[in-house]
Amino acid sequence: MPDFTTLSDYLEASATRSPDRPAVVDPSGETLSYRTFDERANRVANWLVSVGVQPGDRVGICLPKGINSLSCVFGILKAGGVYVPVDYTAPSERNRYIFSNCQVKAAFVDHRCTKVFEQPGDNGHMPGTIMVFGESKQWISADILAQQPTTRPKVPRRGPDDLAYILYTSGSTGLPKGVMLSQENGTSYVDWCTEVFSPTADDRFTSHAPFHFDLSILDIYVPIKHGATLYIISEELGKNAAALGPFIEQNRITCWYSVPSILSLMTQFGKLELCDCSSLRIVNFAGEVFPVKYLRRLRELWPHPRFFNLYGPTETNVCTYFEVPKHVPPEREEPYPIGKVCSHCKDLVIGDDGRPVPHGEEGLLYIAGKPVLQGYWADPERTNKAFLTFNGERYYNTGDVVRPDENGDYVFLGRKDRMVKRHGYRIELGEIEAALYKHPGVAEAAAIAFSPGGDAVTIQAVLAPKPGAKLGIIAMKQHSAATLPAYMIPDTFVFLDQLPQTSTGKIDYQALLRQARGG
Protein backbone atom coordinates (compact mmCIF):
# COMPACT_ATOMS: atom_id res chain seq x y z
CA MET A 1 0.00 0.00 0.00
CA PRO A 2 1.56 3.32 -1.02
CA ASP A 3 1.74 6.27 1.35
CA PHE A 4 -1.07 8.74 1.63
CA THR A 5 -1.40 10.68 -1.66
CA THR A 6 -0.87 14.39 -1.07
CA LEU A 7 -2.23 17.29 -3.10
CA SER A 8 1.13 17.85 -4.78
CA ASP A 9 1.45 14.13 -5.58
CA TYR A 10 -1.40 14.68 -8.04
CA LEU A 11 0.83 16.88 -10.15
CA GLU A 12 3.79 14.53 -10.01
CA ALA A 13 1.67 11.52 -10.94
CA SER A 14 0.13 13.32 -13.93
CA ALA A 15 3.55 14.60 -15.02
CA THR A 16 4.87 11.04 -14.99
CA ARG A 17 1.83 9.61 -16.74
CA SER A 18 1.34 12.27 -19.40
CA PRO A 19 4.31 14.67 -19.43
CA ASP A 20 3.46 16.26 -22.77
CA ARG A 21 -0.22 16.91 -22.27
CA PRO A 22 -1.32 20.50 -21.55
CA ALA A 23 -1.68 21.11 -17.80
CA VAL A 24 -2.30 24.81 -17.38
CA VAL A 25 -3.26 27.68 -19.67
CA ASP A 26 -2.36 31.14 -18.36
CA PRO A 27 -4.69 34.11 -18.95
CA SER A 28 -2.01 35.35 -21.41
CA GLY A 29 -2.49 32.18 -23.47
CA GLU A 30 0.82 30.59 -22.46
CA THR A 31 0.34 26.84 -22.04
CA LEU A 32 2.52 24.59 -19.91
CA SER A 33 2.73 20.84 -20.32
CA TYR A 34 2.58 18.68 -17.23
CA ARG A 35 6.35 18.16 -17.39
CA THR A 36 7.13 21.87 -17.63
CA PHE A 37 4.60 22.85 -15.01
CA ASP A 38 5.91 20.25 -12.58
CA GLU A 39 9.47 21.51 -13.17
CA ARG A 40 8.39 25.09 -12.46
CA ALA A 41 6.74 24.06 -9.23
CA ASN A 42 9.91 22.14 -8.30
CA ARG A 43 12.03 25.25 -8.87
CA VAL A 44 9.78 27.21 -6.52
CA ALA A 45 9.99 24.39 -3.95
CA ASN A 46 13.78 24.23 -4.18
CA TRP A 47 14.05 27.97 -3.75
CA LEU A 48 11.82 27.85 -0.66
CA VAL A 49 13.96 25.08 0.83
CA SER A 50 17.10 27.09 0.02
CA VAL A 51 15.81 30.11 1.98
CA GLY A 52 15.02 27.96 5.00
CA VAL A 53 11.34 27.14 4.63
CA GLN A 54 10.63 23.94 6.51
CA PRO A 55 7.68 21.56 6.51
CA GLY A 56 4.71 23.20 8.21
CA ASP A 57 5.92 26.76 7.59
CA ARG A 58 3.36 29.15 6.15
CA VAL A 59 4.14 30.87 2.86
CA GLY A 60 2.09 33.81 1.57
CA ILE A 61 0.86 34.33 -1.99
CA CYS A 62 -0.19 37.86 -2.95
CA LEU A 63 -0.26 37.56 -6.74
CA PRO A 64 -2.73 37.86 -9.59
CA LYS A 65 -4.04 34.55 -10.88
CA GLY A 66 -1.88 32.84 -13.44
CA ILE A 67 0.75 30.22 -14.03
CA ASN A 68 3.07 32.04 -11.62
CA SER A 69 0.69 31.94 -8.68
CA LEU A 70 -0.30 28.35 -9.44
CA SER A 71 3.39 27.34 -9.60
CA CYS A 72 3.75 28.90 -6.16
CA VAL A 73 0.78 26.91 -4.81
CA PHE A 74 2.34 23.62 -5.89
CA GLY A 75 5.88 24.73 -5.07
CA ILE A 76 4.90 25.56 -1.49
CA LEU A 77 3.17 22.20 -1.08
CA LYS A 78 6.15 20.36 -2.54
CA ALA A 79 8.42 22.11 -0.04
CA GLY A 80 6.13 20.82 2.72
CA GLY A 81 4.80 24.31 3.36
CA VAL A 82 1.33 25.66 3.95
CA TYR A 83 0.13 28.19 1.40
CA VAL A 84 -1.75 31.30 2.46
CA PRO A 85 -3.31 32.99 -0.57
CA VAL A 86 -4.76 36.51 -0.31
CA ASP A 87 -6.63 38.89 -2.59
CA TYR A 88 -3.82 40.97 -4.11
CA THR A 89 -6.28 43.82 -4.74
CA ALA A 90 -7.40 43.98 -1.09
CA PRO A 91 -6.11 46.81 1.12
CA SER A 92 -2.49 46.29 2.22
CA GLU A 93 -3.46 46.65 5.86
CA ARG A 94 -5.75 43.61 5.63
CA ASN A 95 -3.18 41.44 3.85
CA ARG A 96 -0.48 42.54 6.30
CA TYR A 97 -2.72 41.42 9.15
CA ILE A 98 -3.27 38.00 7.52
CA PHE A 99 0.41 37.36 6.80
CA SER A 100 1.53 38.46 10.25
CA ASN A 101 -1.30 36.61 11.99
CA CYS A 102 -0.16 33.25 10.63
CA GLN A 103 3.50 34.34 10.61
CA VAL A 104 4.45 33.48 7.05
CA LYS A 105 8.09 32.49 6.74
CA ALA A 106 8.29 33.67 3.13
CA ALA A 107 5.98 35.31 0.62
CA PHE A 108 5.49 35.72 -3.11
CA VAL A 109 4.22 39.18 -3.88
CA ASP A 110 3.28 41.15 -6.97
CA HIS A 111 5.39 44.26 -7.59
CA ARG A 112 2.25 46.42 -7.11
CA CYS A 113 1.64 45.03 -3.62
CA THR A 114 4.99 45.37 -1.89
CA LYS A 115 3.37 47.95 0.42
CA VAL A 116 2.05 44.98 2.38
CA PHE A 117 5.57 44.42 3.65
CA GLU A 118 6.62 48.06 4.10
CA GLN A 119 6.16 47.64 7.83
CA PRO A 120 5.81 44.72 10.21
CA GLY A 121 2.40 43.52 11.35
CA ASP A 122 0.93 44.75 14.64
CA ASN A 123 2.52 41.73 16.31
CA GLY A 124 5.94 42.75 14.96
CA HIS A 125 6.11 39.92 12.46
CA MET A 126 7.89 40.20 9.10
CA PRO A 127 8.53 37.29 6.73
CA GLY A 128 12.17 36.29 6.40
CA THR A 129 12.19 36.28 2.60
CA ILE A 130 10.02 37.90 -0.02
CA MET A 131 10.09 37.21 -3.73
CA VAL A 132 8.66 39.96 -5.91
CA PHE A 133 7.05 39.18 -9.25
CA GLY A 134 7.09 41.67 -12.09
CA GLU A 135 4.82 42.37 -15.01
CA SER A 136 2.78 39.51 -16.46
CA LYS A 137 4.89 36.44 -17.18
CA GLN A 138 8.21 37.92 -16.22
CA TRP A 139 9.75 36.70 -13.01
CA ILE A 140 11.67 39.59 -11.45
CA SER A 141 13.62 36.88 -9.72
CA ALA A 142 13.75 34.77 -12.86
CA ASP A 143 17.48 34.29 -12.58
CA ILE A 144 17.18 33.05 -9.01
CA LEU A 145 14.51 30.54 -9.90
CA ALA A 146 16.24 29.52 -13.11
CA GLN A 147 19.21 28.38 -11.06
CA GLN A 148 17.05 26.05 -9.03
CA PRO A 149 16.96 22.32 -9.82
CA THR A 150 13.91 21.04 -11.66
CA THR A 151 13.63 17.92 -9.55
CA ARG A 152 11.58 17.72 -6.39
CA PRO A 153 13.45 18.72 -3.23
CA LYS A 154 14.03 16.02 -0.66
CA VAL A 155 11.78 16.98 2.22
CA PRO A 156 9.87 14.72 4.62
CA ARG A 157 6.60 13.53 3.09
CA ARG A 158 3.42 15.16 4.29
CA GLY A 159 0.72 13.13 5.98
CA PRO A 160 -3.07 13.43 5.95
CA ASP A 161 -3.22 15.64 9.04
CA ASP A 162 -0.49 18.07 8.00
CA LEU A 163 -1.75 21.53 7.09
CA ALA A 164 -1.87 22.31 3.37
CA TYR A 165 -3.43 25.78 3.17
CA ILE A 166 -5.03 28.46 5.31
CA LEU A 167 -7.93 30.43 3.84
CA TYR A 168 -8.90 33.65 5.62
CA THR A 169 -12.56 34.56 5.79
CA SER A 170 -14.45 37.50 7.22
CA GLY A 171 -14.49 37.64 11.02
CA SER A 172 -17.28 39.13 13.12
CA THR A 173 -14.83 41.03 15.33
CA GLY A 174 -13.50 43.06 12.42
CA LEU A 175 -10.45 40.89 11.73
CA PRO A 176 -10.33 38.04 9.23
CA LYS A 177 -9.91 34.54 10.64
CA GLY A 178 -7.70 31.77 9.27
CA VAL A 179 -9.40 28.47 8.43
CA MET A 180 -6.72 25.75 8.75
CA LEU A 181 -7.14 22.97 6.21
CA SER A 182 -5.12 19.80 6.03
CA GLN A 183 -3.93 17.64 3.16
CA GLU A 184 -6.75 15.18 3.79
CA ASN A 185 -9.34 17.95 4.05
CA GLY A 186 -8.39 18.68 0.44
CA THR A 187 -7.89 15.15 -0.90
CA SER A 188 -11.12 13.75 0.58
CA TYR A 189 -13.01 16.47 -1.28
CA VAL A 190 -11.11 15.83 -4.52
CA ASP A 191 -11.98 12.14 -4.20
CA TRP A 192 -15.64 13.02 -3.79
CA CYS A 193 -15.48 15.26 -6.89
CA THR A 194 -13.96 12.33 -8.79
CA GLU A 195 -16.85 10.12 -7.78
CA VAL A 196 -19.56 12.60 -8.78
CA PHE A 197 -18.14 14.42 -11.81
CA SER A 198 -16.11 11.55 -13.39
CA PRO A 199 -13.35 13.79 -14.71
CA THR A 200 -11.03 12.55 -17.47
CA ALA A 201 -7.79 13.75 -19.07
CA ASP A 202 -9.86 15.16 -21.94
CA ASP A 203 -11.68 17.62 -19.68
CA ARG A 204 -10.99 21.33 -19.84
CA PHE A 205 -11.71 22.99 -16.49
CA THR A 206 -11.98 26.69 -15.71
CA SER A 207 -10.49 28.35 -12.69
CA HIS A 208 -12.83 31.29 -12.18
CA ALA A 209 -12.63 31.79 -8.41
CA PRO A 210 -9.58 33.46 -6.84
CA PHE A 211 -7.17 31.14 -5.03
CA HIS A 212 -8.04 32.59 -1.61
CA PHE A 213 -11.60 31.39 -2.14
CA ASP A 214 -12.49 27.76 -1.36
CA LEU A 215 -14.01 27.16 -4.81
CA SER A 216 -10.42 27.11 -6.06
CA ILE A 217 -9.76 23.74 -4.41
CA LEU A 218 -11.92 21.91 -6.95
CA ASP A 219 -10.61 24.12 -9.78
CA ILE A 220 -6.94 23.44 -9.03
CA TYR A 221 -6.71 19.86 -7.84
CA VAL A 222 -9.42 17.97 -9.71
CA PRO A 223 -8.04 18.66 -13.20
CA ILE A 224 -4.42 18.22 -12.10
CA LYS A 225 -5.18 14.86 -10.47
CA HIS A 226 -6.80 13.60 -13.66
CA GLY A 227 -4.29 14.98 -16.13
CA ALA A 228 -6.91 17.36 -17.55
CA THR A 229 -6.30 20.98 -18.62
CA LEU A 230 -6.90 23.95 -16.35
CA TYR A 231 -7.77 27.31 -17.96
CA ILE A 232 -6.99 30.10 -15.51
CA ILE A 233 -9.39 33.04 -15.82
CA SER A 234 -7.83 36.36 -14.82
CA GLU A 235 -9.49 38.61 -12.25
CA GLU A 236 -10.41 41.12 -14.99
CA LEU A 237 -11.84 38.55 -17.41
CA GLY A 238 -13.68 36.86 -14.56
CA LYS A 239 -15.76 39.99 -13.99
CA ASN A 240 -16.42 40.63 -17.66
CA ALA A 241 -19.76 38.88 -18.19
CA ALA A 242 -19.76 39.65 -21.91
CA ALA A 243 -16.42 37.92 -22.53
CA LEU A 244 -16.99 34.64 -20.68
CA GLY A 245 -19.37 32.99 -23.18
CA PRO A 246 -16.83 33.49 -26.00
CA PHE A 247 -14.11 32.19 -23.64
CA ILE A 248 -16.04 28.95 -23.06
CA GLU A 249 -16.68 28.61 -26.80
CA GLN A 250 -13.09 29.27 -27.88
CA ASN A 251 -11.51 26.94 -25.37
CA ARG A 252 -14.19 24.24 -25.63
CA ILE A 253 -14.53 24.26 -21.83
CA THR A 254 -16.17 21.14 -20.41
CA CYS A 255 -16.37 21.90 -16.66
CA TRP A 256 -17.34 25.29 -15.30
CA TYR A 257 -17.43 26.29 -11.64
CA SER A 258 -18.24 29.72 -10.23
CA VAL A 259 -20.49 31.68 -7.95
CA PRO A 260 -24.06 32.16 -9.19
CA SER A 261 -23.68 35.96 -9.39
CA ILE A 262 -21.39 35.80 -12.44
CA LEU A 263 -23.64 33.20 -14.09
CA SER A 264 -26.60 35.53 -13.47
CA LEU A 265 -24.68 38.37 -15.11
CA MET A 266 -23.70 36.17 -18.05
CA THR A 267 -27.35 35.24 -18.47
CA GLN A 268 -28.42 38.88 -18.48
CA PHE A 269 -25.55 40.60 -20.27
CA GLY A 270 -23.43 37.83 -21.76
CA LYS A 271 -25.21 37.40 -25.12
CA LEU A 272 -24.97 33.66 -24.51
CA GLU A 273 -27.48 32.92 -27.28
CA LEU A 274 -24.71 33.93 -29.70
CA CYS A 275 -22.12 31.54 -28.21
CA ASP A 276 -21.70 27.85 -28.83
CA CYS A 277 -21.14 26.49 -25.33
CA SER A 278 -22.15 22.93 -26.22
CA SER A 279 -18.77 21.59 -25.03
CA LEU A 280 -19.91 22.09 -21.41
CA ARG A 281 -20.82 18.90 -19.61
CA ILE A 282 -20.74 20.12 -15.99
CA VAL A 283 -21.81 23.50 -14.61
CA ASN A 284 -21.19 23.82 -10.88
CA PHE A 285 -22.12 26.77 -8.78
CA ALA A 286 -21.72 27.50 -5.07
CA GLY A 287 -21.37 30.24 -2.55
CA GLU A 288 -24.80 31.83 -2.52
CA VAL A 289 -28.38 31.37 -3.63
CA PHE A 290 -28.89 31.34 -7.42
CA PRO A 291 -31.99 33.49 -8.17
CA VAL A 292 -34.37 31.10 -9.95
CA LYS A 293 -35.33 33.52 -12.72
CA TYR A 294 -31.73 33.59 -13.98
CA LEU A 295 -31.12 29.90 -13.37
CA ARG A 296 -34.21 29.06 -15.45
CA ARG A 297 -32.97 31.23 -18.32
CA LEU A 298 -29.46 29.74 -18.15
CA ARG A 299 -30.92 26.22 -18.20
CA GLU A 300 -32.73 27.17 -21.42
CA LEU A 301 -29.59 28.63 -22.94
CA TRP A 302 -27.46 25.65 -21.86
CA PRO A 303 -29.74 22.59 -22.02
CA HIS A 304 -27.02 19.92 -22.27
CA PRO A 305 -24.70 20.07 -19.24
CA ARG A 306 -25.52 18.76 -15.79
CA PHE A 307 -25.97 21.59 -13.26
CA PHE A 308 -25.01 21.12 -9.62
CA ASN A 309 -25.72 23.42 -6.70
CA LEU A 310 -22.77 22.79 -4.35
CA TYR A 311 -23.03 23.96 -0.76
CA GLY A 312 -20.54 24.25 2.06
CA PRO A 313 -18.59 26.78 4.13
CA THR A 314 -14.82 27.17 3.78
CA GLU A 315 -14.52 25.10 6.98
CA THR A 316 -15.78 21.93 5.26
CA ASN A 317 -15.70 22.92 1.61
CA VAL A 318 -18.59 21.31 -0.28
CA CYS A 319 -20.63 19.12 2.08
CA THR A 320 -24.06 18.92 0.43
CA TYR A 321 -25.05 19.01 -3.23
CA PHE A 322 -28.12 19.07 -5.43
CA GLU A 323 -28.48 18.36 -9.13
CA VAL A 324 -30.72 20.95 -10.78
CA PRO A 325 -33.29 19.35 -13.14
CA LYS A 326 -33.04 19.98 -16.88
CA HIS A 327 -36.30 21.87 -16.88
CA VAL A 328 -36.96 24.62 -14.34
CA PRO A 329 -40.75 25.05 -14.19
CA PRO A 330 -41.91 28.56 -15.18
CA GLU A 331 -43.96 28.96 -12.01
CA ARG A 332 -41.06 28.08 -9.66
CA GLU A 333 -39.89 31.02 -7.56
CA GLU A 334 -38.18 29.50 -4.55
CA PRO A 335 -34.49 28.65 -4.90
CA TYR A 336 -33.43 25.03 -5.28
CA PRO A 337 -32.39 23.07 -2.17
CA ILE A 338 -28.76 22.65 -1.15
CA GLY A 339 -29.42 18.92 -1.36
CA LYS A 340 -28.12 15.85 0.36
CA VAL A 341 -24.92 15.35 2.30
CA CYS A 342 -21.87 14.31 0.25
CA SER A 343 -20.60 10.74 0.66
CA HIS A 344 -17.41 11.87 2.45
CA CYS A 345 -19.35 13.79 5.15
CA LYS A 346 -21.84 13.10 7.92
CA ASP A 347 -24.64 15.48 8.82
CA LEU A 348 -26.68 16.33 11.91
CA VAL A 349 -29.44 18.88 12.39
CA ILE A 350 -29.30 20.35 15.88
CA GLY A 351 -32.12 22.19 17.63
CA ASP A 352 -32.12 25.04 20.13
CA ASP A 353 -31.58 22.55 22.98
CA GLY A 354 -28.26 21.41 21.47
CA ARG A 355 -29.62 17.99 20.50
CA PRO A 356 -30.56 16.46 17.14
CA VAL A 357 -34.07 17.43 16.05
CA PRO A 358 -36.66 14.81 15.02
CA HIS A 359 -36.39 13.99 11.31
CA GLY A 360 -37.98 16.63 9.10
CA GLU A 361 -37.67 19.53 11.52
CA GLU A 362 -35.51 22.61 11.12
CA GLY A 363 -32.28 23.28 12.95
CA LEU A 364 -28.61 24.14 12.53
CA LEU A 365 -26.65 22.00 10.08
CA TYR A 366 -23.56 20.31 11.57
CA ILE A 367 -21.00 18.43 9.49
CA ALA A 368 -18.42 15.79 10.43
CA GLY A 369 -15.91 13.77 8.44
CA LYS A 370 -12.62 14.01 6.60
CA PRO A 371 -13.13 17.44 5.00
CA VAL A 372 -13.79 19.26 8.27
CA LEU A 373 -11.22 21.91 9.24
CA GLN A 374 -8.73 21.42 12.03
CA GLY A 375 -9.53 24.79 13.54
CA TYR A 376 -8.90 28.51 13.26
CA TRP A 377 -5.32 29.71 13.23
CA ALA A 378 -4.14 30.77 16.70
CA ASP A 379 -7.71 30.94 17.98
CA PRO A 380 -8.47 27.92 20.22
CA GLU A 381 -11.47 29.68 21.76
CA ARG A 382 -13.20 30.19 18.44
CA THR A 383 -12.21 26.67 17.40
CA ASN A 384 -13.82 25.19 20.51
CA LYS A 385 -17.02 27.09 19.95
CA ALA A 386 -17.30 25.87 16.37
CA PHE A 387 -17.57 22.17 17.23
CA LEU A 388 -19.91 19.75 18.93
CA THR A 389 -18.91 16.21 19.85
CA PHE A 390 -21.65 13.69 19.16
CA ASN A 391 -21.23 9.93 19.43
CA GLY A 392 -17.48 10.45 19.64
CA GLU A 393 -17.28 12.46 16.41
CA ARG A 394 -16.41 16.11 15.97
CA TYR A 395 -19.15 18.04 14.13
CA TYR A 396 -18.65 21.55 12.76
CA ASN A 397 -21.51 24.02 13.21
CA THR A 398 -22.14 25.64 9.83
CA GLY A 399 -24.43 28.22 11.42
CA ASP A 400 -26.90 27.65 8.58
CA VAL A 401 -30.50 26.84 9.46
CA VAL A 402 -31.89 24.05 7.27
CA ARG A 403 -34.87 21.71 7.00
CA PRO A 404 -35.15 18.62 4.80
CA ASP A 405 -37.88 18.72 2.14
CA GLU A 406 -40.10 15.79 1.17
CA ASN A 407 -37.24 14.26 -0.87
CA GLY A 408 -34.79 14.53 2.00
CA ASP A 409 -32.93 17.43 0.35
CA TYR A 410 -31.89 20.18 2.72
CA VAL A 411 -33.46 23.57 2.14
CA PHE A 412 -31.43 26.56 3.33
CA LEU A 413 -33.63 28.76 5.55
CA GLY A 414 -31.21 31.42 6.78
CA ARG A 415 -28.76 32.27 9.58
CA LYS A 416 -29.09 33.05 13.23
CA ASP A 417 -26.04 35.30 13.29
CA ARG A 418 -24.98 38.31 11.24
CA MET A 419 -23.13 36.53 8.43
CA VAL A 420 -24.31 37.00 4.86
CA LYS A 421 -23.23 35.62 1.49
CA ARG A 422 -22.65 37.97 -1.36
CA HIS A 423 -21.03 37.20 -4.71
CA GLY A 424 -20.19 33.91 -3.03
CA TYR A 425 -18.11 35.54 -0.31
CA ARG A 426 -19.16 35.35 3.24
CA ILE A 427 -19.29 38.61 5.00
CA GLU A 428 -19.63 39.32 8.69
CA LEU A 429 -21.63 42.53 8.91
CA GLY A 430 -19.66 43.26 12.08
CA GLU A 431 -16.43 43.48 10.05
CA ILE A 432 -18.01 46.15 7.84
CA GLU A 433 -19.20 48.08 10.89
CA ALA A 434 -15.73 47.93 12.43
CA ALA A 435 -14.35 49.50 9.24
CA LEU A 436 -17.02 52.21 9.18
CA TYR A 437 -16.27 53.15 12.78
CA LYS A 438 -12.69 53.88 11.76
CA HIS A 439 -13.92 56.96 9.90
CA PRO A 440 -13.33 60.01 12.12
CA GLY A 441 -16.78 61.50 11.38
CA VAL A 442 -18.82 58.41 12.25
CA ALA A 443 -20.62 58.31 15.61
CA GLU A 444 -22.79 55.25 14.99
CA ALA A 445 -22.67 52.64 12.25
CA ALA A 446 -24.81 49.67 11.30
CA ALA A 447 -24.59 47.36 8.30
CA ILE A 448 -27.66 45.45 7.17
CA ALA A 449 -28.28 43.02 4.33
CA PHE A 450 -31.45 42.23 2.41
CA SER A 451 -32.50 40.87 -0.99
CA PRO A 452 -34.78 43.32 -2.80
CA GLY A 453 -37.26 41.45 -5.00
CA GLY A 454 -35.54 38.08 -4.49
CA ASP A 455 -32.46 39.37 -6.30
CA ALA A 456 -28.87 39.29 -5.07
CA VAL A 457 -28.03 40.52 -1.57
CA THR A 458 -27.67 44.28 -1.09
CA ILE A 459 -25.64 45.67 1.79
CA GLN A 460 -26.69 48.97 3.25
CA ALA A 461 -24.67 51.04 5.72
CA VAL A 462 -26.64 53.27 8.04
CA LEU A 463 -24.54 55.98 9.66
CA ALA A 464 -25.01 58.72 12.20
CA PRO A 465 -22.35 61.45 11.96
CA LYS A 466 -20.56 62.98 14.92
CA PRO A 467 -21.70 66.52 15.76
CA GLY A 468 -20.42 68.91 13.10
CA ALA A 469 -19.18 66.12 10.81
CA LYS A 470 -20.54 65.85 7.28
CA LEU A 471 -20.61 62.40 5.68
CA GLY A 472 -21.07 61.80 1.96
CA ILE A 473 -21.63 58.62 -0.07
CA ILE A 474 -18.56 59.01 -2.25
CA ALA A 475 -16.34 59.76 0.73
CA MET A 476 -17.70 56.78 2.66
CA LYS A 477 -17.28 54.45 -0.35
CA GLN A 478 -13.67 55.61 -0.66
CA HIS A 479 -13.13 55.10 3.05
CA SER A 480 -14.59 51.58 2.84
CA ALA A 481 -12.43 50.73 -0.16
CA ALA A 482 -9.32 51.69 1.81
CA THR A 483 -9.99 49.15 4.56
CA LEU A 484 -12.26 46.46 3.12
CA PRO A 485 -12.00 44.14 0.13
CA ALA A 486 -14.24 45.18 -2.77
CA TYR A 487 -16.96 42.63 -2.08
CA MET A 488 -17.54 44.07 1.40
CA ILE A 489 -18.06 47.69 0.34
CA PRO A 490 -21.69 48.62 1.12
CA ASP A 491 -23.90 49.20 -1.93
CA THR A 492 -25.88 52.02 -0.39
CA PHE A 493 -25.39 54.50 2.43
CA VAL A 494 -28.10 56.10 4.51
CA PHE A 495 -27.42 58.95 6.93
CA LEU A 496 -29.50 59.50 10.05
CA ASP A 497 -29.06 61.86 13.01
CA GLN A 498 -29.26 58.88 15.32
CA LEU A 499 -29.71 55.14 14.81
CA PRO A 500 -32.91 53.56 16.15
CA GLN A 501 -32.45 51.72 19.43
CA THR A 502 -34.15 48.80 21.11
CA SER A 503 -35.51 49.12 24.63
CA THR A 504 -32.17 47.83 25.93
CA GLY A 505 -30.25 50.56 24.14
CA LYS A 506 -28.81 48.40 21.34
CA ILE A 507 -29.01 49.27 17.68
CA ASP A 508 -32.43 48.14 16.43
CA TYR A 509 -31.50 46.17 13.33
CA GLN A 510 -35.06 45.01 12.74
CA ALA A 511 -36.25 48.62 12.54
CA LEU A 512 -33.42 49.43 10.10
CA LEU A 513 -34.36 46.43 7.93
CA ARG A 514 -38.02 47.47 7.91
CA GLN A 515 -37.00 50.97 6.81
CA ALA A 516 -34.68 49.63 4.13
CA ARG A 517 -37.36 47.37 2.71
CA GLY A 518 -39.71 50.35 2.69
CA GLY A 519 -41.97 48.79 5.31
Add this chain to the structure above:
Amino acid sequence: MSDVKEYLRDYILQEFLPGESRENLTDDLPLRTSGILNSIKLLQLIGHLEEKYGIAFDAHEAGNVANFDTIEGMASLVSSKKG
Protein backbone atom coordinates in the same frame (compact mmCIF):
# COMPACT_ATOMS: atom_id res chain seq x y z
CA MET B 1 -19.41 65.47 -25.14
CA SER B 2 -20.44 67.78 -22.31
CA ASP B 3 -24.10 66.73 -22.79
CA VAL B 4 -23.01 63.13 -22.36
CA LYS B 5 -21.05 64.00 -19.24
CA GLU B 6 -23.99 65.75 -17.64
CA TYR B 7 -26.30 62.91 -18.58
CA LEU B 8 -23.88 60.39 -17.05
CA ARG B 9 -23.56 62.46 -13.90
CA ASP B 10 -27.35 62.61 -13.48
CA TYR B 11 -27.77 58.92 -14.15
CA ILE B 12 -25.00 57.81 -11.78
CA LEU B 13 -26.24 60.09 -9.01
CA GLN B 14 -29.82 58.96 -9.40
CA GLU B 15 -29.15 55.23 -9.77
CA PHE B 16 -26.10 54.57 -7.65
CA LEU B 17 -25.46 57.52 -5.37
CA PRO B 18 -28.85 58.90 -4.33
CA GLY B 19 -28.40 61.81 -1.95
CA GLU B 20 -24.80 62.60 -2.94
CA SER B 21 -23.99 66.21 -3.84
CA ARG B 22 -23.57 66.81 -7.54
CA GLU B 23 -20.30 68.72 -7.12
CA ASN B 24 -18.63 65.72 -5.48
CA LEU B 25 -19.11 63.59 -8.58
CA THR B 26 -16.36 65.17 -10.64
CA ASP B 27 -15.35 64.19 -14.19
CA ASP B 28 -12.10 62.61 -13.05
CA LEU B 29 -13.31 60.81 -9.93
CA PRO B 30 -12.26 57.15 -10.19
CA LEU B 31 -15.47 55.14 -9.93
CA ARG B 32 -14.42 51.54 -10.42
CA THR B 33 -10.96 51.45 -8.98
CA SER B 34 -12.10 53.30 -5.86
CA GLY B 35 -15.00 50.96 -5.13
CA ILE B 36 -17.82 53.39 -5.93
CA LEU B 37 -19.22 51.25 -8.78
CA ASN B 38 -18.93 47.48 -8.63
CA SER B 39 -18.96 45.27 -11.70
CA ILE B 40 -22.71 44.62 -11.55
CA LYS B 41 -23.51 48.33 -11.45
CA LEU B 42 -21.06 48.91 -14.26
CA LEU B 43 -22.87 46.37 -16.44
CA GLN B 44 -26.17 48.07 -15.67
CA LEU B 45 -24.61 51.37 -16.71
CA ILE B 46 -23.13 49.93 -19.91
CA GLY B 47 -26.48 48.37 -20.86
CA HIS B 48 -28.21 51.66 -20.23
CA LEU B 49 -25.74 53.64 -22.35
CA GLU B 50 -26.06 51.16 -25.23
CA GLU B 51 -29.81 51.57 -25.20
CA LYS B 52 -29.88 55.32 -24.67
CA TYR B 53 -27.38 56.16 -27.42
CA GLY B 54 -28.05 53.22 -29.76
CA ILE B 55 -24.42 52.10 -29.61
CA ALA B 56 -22.68 48.83 -28.71
CA PHE B 57 -19.59 48.22 -26.64
CA ASP B 58 -17.64 45.07 -27.33
CA ALA B 59 -16.45 42.86 -24.48
CA HIS B 60 -12.92 44.21 -24.71
CA GLU B 61 -14.04 47.84 -24.37
CA ALA B 62 -16.32 47.02 -21.47
CA GLY B 63 -13.61 45.05 -19.69
CA ASN B 64 -11.01 47.79 -20.02
CA VAL B 65 -11.00 49.60 -16.69
CA ALA B 66 -9.66 52.82 -18.18
CA ASN B 67 -12.74 53.26 -20.39
CA PHE B 68 -15.21 53.08 -17.58
CA ASP B 69 -13.38 54.38 -14.55
CA THR B 70 -14.39 58.03 -14.84
CA ILE B 71 -17.19 60.13 -16.30
CA GLU B 72 -14.52 61.67 -18.54
CA GLY B 73 -13.49 58.27 -19.92
CA MET B 74 -17.03 57.05 -20.45
CA ALA B 75 -18.14 60.27 -22.14
CA SER B 76 -15.26 60.22 -24.57
CA LEU B 77 -15.90 56.58 -25.50
CA VAL B 78 -19.62 57.22 -25.95
CA SER B 79 -18.94 60.33 -28.04
CA SER B 80 -16.52 58.47 -30.30
CA LYS B 81 -19.12 55.73 -30.83
CA LYS B 82 -21.90 58.15 -31.59
CA GLY B 83 -19.65 59.40 -34.36
